[in-house]
Amino acid sequence: MSAASLCALCLGTPVVPPHHLLGAVLDGEATLAGIVVTELRAPRLVLAITAGACLGAAGLVLQEALRNPLAVPEMLGVSSGAALGVAAPLVLALSLPAAAQPLLALGGAVLGGGLTLLAAGLGRSPSAVLLNGAAVAAALQAALLVLMVMADQLDLQLIYRYLLGSLSARTWDDVAGVWPWLLVAAPALVLCAPVLSVMRLGDADAEALGVRAQRARLAALAIAVVLIAPVTAVCGPVAWVGFLAPHVARWFSPGAGAVRWLVWSAAWGAVVVAVADVPARLALAPVETPAGAWTALLGVPAGVALMRTRRRSRTTGGGGAVRVPSAGPRTPETAETTDRAPGGARSPSSLDITGAEGAR
């Protein structure tokens, strides 16, 4: 983490060697290096860390609340909504005051998240909520694609860069826009963390313990939206951080509960984005590549590798209960599960596609 931060602050043009870093910061506006470090690289690093932490925490909240390892922030419609907010005025050539621009993205993000929440109220089981989110995301994506087809070349590149998630040219102003939201989200996260560890027992058990599962799930969804919306509005959807960070967190501390995983996945999210931003800035210098492309390219293989090593270290291979559609012939799934995980040693962190633990 600190290595990545150091790299982020030092490398680039001009290169500021580490032992000059403190001097440069203290000089502030006086020297070129000072300006570059304090006004360009530092806010960018802070933003990367904040964004990563938010996305990681949101990813864990989603995965735990919906009991599905594939529940990612991208499935919520937040990012599509934000992109829609960015794209619509560009393409439709609406003239807006410059102050309204960041608000638009935020508005789109909140709109998308709100739609998902509304739709999620319809479904009662975790997987139904997930599917509803995917449906809203897909519809917003379709609207966005219509806009992209209509757009001309220049607008298209802008939209595309935004869609990939980029941290280039972010300043302290952008960082300032994120903080108020975090002040709302952080206490909510702390409050919901214990509920999350109850939720993973399954709906029936959670209700027996006094948690209203459906309401808790909606609350978790709302918290995730509040976490993701400002970050997406500022940096665009940095892909797959919300997927990767919780898995890394679980891999490093498999025995911990949801509360510690929450902290760890926020930390890992921050690390992932901060690390990914370094090659994003430097790989094809002076052209900047979006950090989102790097998180997708490097993060996902890392996630796969993690999953594989974890599986190999566990002789039982973890659980793998697959709920097959009721459209097809039903199979005795319970028998299959016990076959695969002898002694019922079904690790809570094992990856199963449906995640439902047979609550019904």
Add this chain to the structure above:
Amino acid sequence: MRRRFAVLVALAVVCAGAELVAGRGLSPATAWDVLTGGGDATERHILFQLRIPRMLVALGAGAGLAVAGLVLQSALRNPLAGPEVTGVTPGAVLGAVTATALGLAGWESPLAVVVAACAGGCAGALLLWLLAGSTGGDPARTAVHGVLVSAVLGGFTAMVLLVEPGELGSVVQWLVGTTEGRVWEHWHLLWPWALLWGAAAWLLTGPLTLLRCGDDTARAAGLSVHRARALALLCAVALTAGAVAAVGALGFVGLLVPHLAVAVFGADLRSALPGAAVLGAVVVCGADAAAQLSSRLLADTLDAGRLTLPVGAVTACLGAALLLVVVRRAPDRTY
């Protein structure tokens, strides 16, 4: 069952007719006139060189995607395993995009695009196979890895587009899925491919029905599970790659049409597979007709000349709405 097929085929004919008259420049009366041998040279050209191939490509691509989706879902025993989430469609898009960016293929040479898309689709599936193959074909892991492979391929596509930003405009059409400007050449490439692999899928219906019942049951019935699954995957990849090369990444067709087909025709693949083919053709063709009609209406009301609604946007919206309805009807079901 036969009556259902008849209704569906009739529906397909209606959709095809709607597709023929939906676009700009030809009224239904003139279209009929041209079909029966009348009309002037321009009208004949529009109908025979533009409309009919477009309709055929939409029908063929829809059928291919739907069959591929059904085969994938049966083979992996995963209701969410559409071609979109198994790396096949993203791979095909990546292949097409890379070929265009390298200058190997252009819009003038559809053949090169088809070859590149097929290669890309196979590469995507191969990647999935390499990742998930060693786990013994466990469906859950295959699906998880499929989503990951799709993400990686999407990242690669993004990188290619960043290096070659000039291609973005034409490539967005691949990403959405559109039938704009498809001509006979596309159709001549599509139909032998789709027919060949469609027939292969038909031959595989028996083993696939067994695979749906679970690996243990299939093995007990004397089926070589791995070989059957590999063959089915190959078949699905080929069908998807062909369809993507022809029309781009049409959202949701390969994911949802199979569910519809199973709901209408039952779980027996011998009737569900052809049913899915016809249903996919109906959906894509109808969506294309609706897209053209609504873009005409929108252009009239908004007074914007170059507004065209790609069919992919319509299928994605339809799919989303359908997904919501399905979830609403069976809120307690596990997916």
